Amino acid sequence: MKQKILNVSFLVVFFGVFSSFVFPGKPFLFSAETIMNVDEIVPGMKGYGKTVFTGDRIEIFNVEVLGILRNWEAKSNMILIRMSGGPLEKSGIIAGMSGSPVYISNRLIGAVAYGWSFAKEPIAGVTPINEMKNTLLNLPLHEKGMLPVSAEWDIPSFSQQSLVTPSTATSSIPQEFTDYDAAKITLTPILSPLVVSGIESDVLQRMKPLFHTYGWYPAQGGSYDLYPDKPVKSRLVPGASVAAILIRGDLSAAVVGTVTYVDGDNVLAFGHPFLQTGNADLPMASAYVYTVLSSQSNSVKMASPVDIIGRIHQDRRSGIAGILGASSRMIPCHIEVEGSQKLTYDFEIVDNKLLTPSLILMAAQSAVLSTERKVGEKSVQIQLSARIEGCENPVVIENVFYELDQSWFSLNHIVQPFTMIINNQFREVHPTRIDLKIRVLDSRKTAYIESVRVDKKQVKPGDTLQVDVCLKPFTGEKFYQTVLMHIPEDTLPGSMLNLTVCDATYGQALNLGRSAGKYFPVNFEQLVHYVENMERNNNLMVRILLTKKGITYKGEGFPSLPASVLSIMSFSNYSGVGPLFDEVVSRIPMEYVLNGNQTIPLSVK
Structure with missing residues (x-):
């Protein structure tokens, strides 16, 4: 398809491209960025948006306003737009575009955040920027000090049948099509790529249903730090790619989105919730986009996190908020697998009631699978030791299992009690270190x-x-x-x-x-x-x-x-x-x- 010519003025293009290059020695101040209220927007207005399609270069795409969905959710409006330009004609909405800022007459109106399932055109919902600022920056003092919302958590269940039946080839038909129901074409947050490295593909496939409930699109990637020609450290500016770090070290995982608004050290992104925990504590990093993978199911930005440059501290309905220069607390983890060979994995993981157990489970499953055979009888000895803030002795959970297939069942039964500990109703629990020792014998004992x-x-x-x-x-x-x-x-x-x-x-x-x-x-x-x-x-x-x-x-x-x-x-x-x-x-x-x-x-x- 022939690419359309961008219908914007020379000045818009000039300043849009100029904002793509930010010099480390001269920080840009975006607090003076002008804003357009929802009441000023009418159908037919045209503007532009900013996002990254390749590398760390911010590019411009065209936008046309289709209408305003007023009160589409309680006390919340949405701006309906059609996007064009760049790869959007072929790809449609791209996972990782969440938070891409949209402008009309050089005034910021909001963040690309929502889309319809099975849509043939890149039609998106924009979260108004004033709603993002009101819920993420202008919080009452009593809310800023609140503890994160405690949510129920359960590890993904694996049926006994899945434990004894060898894995079959995964269908090439996307799950969204096999579960298709014409009555369920709904407006949902744009998927965010969950980019992982060091994790086995079989493990990622099994964890996919859990991650989909969070609105994440799991994709295997690599560590950007491995490239010797890495450029100078990038800064977070509107339209730049941003990542929420979940795991870093020998294993890594990060969720990628786009920066919407920067005011001094305050950064707003995504335009929709990450987990909607209220207060949050996640490392915030810049990200590098290798390419856009177009797909009939979900087009996605293939990306990797680069440098941790701040902390995500708010996660609410209208997006996430971070602070540049701040640091987050992470839990040191060590996994040791002894079997046909002995391997160790050292990494850090986020301290989060929802995420910590599932990420530990994913890391442990991958460590075993990369070390041992996939199919066949085995005996598995597992010990999990967790040091907890305020406790003199570590919590130790251990058991021995016999399995016919991959060690999902045994690891489930070790991580589930740990989940009970950190999600208990009696006191706040903050692990300071987690050690997991796994011994695998290729025999039936x-x-x-x-x-x-x-x-x-x-x-x-x-x-x-x-x-x-x-x-x-x-x-x-x-x-x-x-x-x-x-x-x-x-x-x-x-x-x-x-x-x-x-x-x-x-x-x-x-x-x-x-x-x-x-x-x-x-x-x-x-x-x-x-x-x-x-x-x-x-x-x-x-x-x-x-x-x-x-x-x-x-x-x-x-x-x-x-x-x-x-x-x-x-x-x-x-x-x-x-x-x-x-x-x-x-x-x-x-x-x-x-x-x-x-x-x-x-x-x-």
Whole structure:
């Protein structure tokens, strides 16, 4: 298609191109940039926008106003425009254009921020600049000091079928087309490229549904620092590419958009929310665009972050706000994978309740996949250690797993408890360091609990009971593991006892059924204790359940209550009250991941 000639005046072109080159020694002041209010804009007006299509050069594209969508969301207007020029004729709206400033008569009207799914033309919605300034710069003092909004977070679930079924070839049809519904053509924020490097493509594919919920378009890229002919440090000016850094180091991830407005050290960008957490703390960097990849599904800027030059501190409905020269807090992380080879990864990750767990999961999955085979039986030992601000000892979560395929399931089960810690309801949690050690064995180390026998079925208080557990390893000979169990002195004569030998899954179910209150923490210390003491898959558990006189209340046992209090509490109409059980439990670490359970009844003489 023949490129259209830009229909702007010579002065507009001159000053637009001139603003593309900013000299490091002479910072540009954009606080004097004039603004046009929504009420002054009418359909048919023509202007121009600024963005980067290649490199760090800001280019101009044409804009025609189609109308004003007033109150399209609560107390929010949108300017509807048609764009043309540059690659837009072929590409349509490009992921990464979010925040591109739009001007009419050299006056800023707002940021390109929204588009329609399945649109054939580059028709976009512009967030008015006054709304961006009011919600990002002119905040009331009490809002500026608010803590970030705590949001529920869940790691992406992987079905058991996906764990045992080998991966199939991904369909070449974009997901947007397979989920197409003509009644759901909606106005949504323009996708923002999530540019990652050092991450395996299979991992990125599996994480894609999660990132799409944030409005991100995952794309593999590279580190711009690897290029020796790197130019001088660029500055953030309207139309320049900007990146929010999520991971940096041996692995990297950044979300790319466009700068809308600069006033001194204040920078506004994107024109739509990043995560809409309110207060934010993310490193802000300049970005370099390699090219625009045109696609029927989503055209995208292939880019990489360059230099961290500030901090994103606000993330609200109308965009993000950053401060040049400020710094952000990040969490040092270390991942060590030992298997057919030993590799380590050192990087920093953002401290964010929503993002930290999913990014740790992505990094760990990629580290394992790049080190070990994709398909085949394996045993996986994982230990996550997290140091938390204000806590003397690190939180340690560890377990052993057997898998048929990639280690999604095992890593999920380690990261999920960590997610519970940082998203707890009791106190703010800020990790200061995260260490993850993963050991992979290319063999199946599993055993089945085949049977159990005891040296006597009638016991007396104070007795020692010998329990012999028959274990059958996979492709191995069965053997017996002997466990000695002590019957408590205060066991009631004439009572019946149940001796259970089980694996971790069954044991965890017994824990919840017998002492449910103990597993619904009422403070942060209880939560940490619960997480650190989750049943391990290689532990052989032998358990004897004893009925005791007393009650439990919110996980705490009360065995010595007066009879009158016990009677009242037993019929209490308050939640958290339950019967009191005691249990003798022995846990024997084995070299196998165990499966199965067996039970024998015992009587007390």
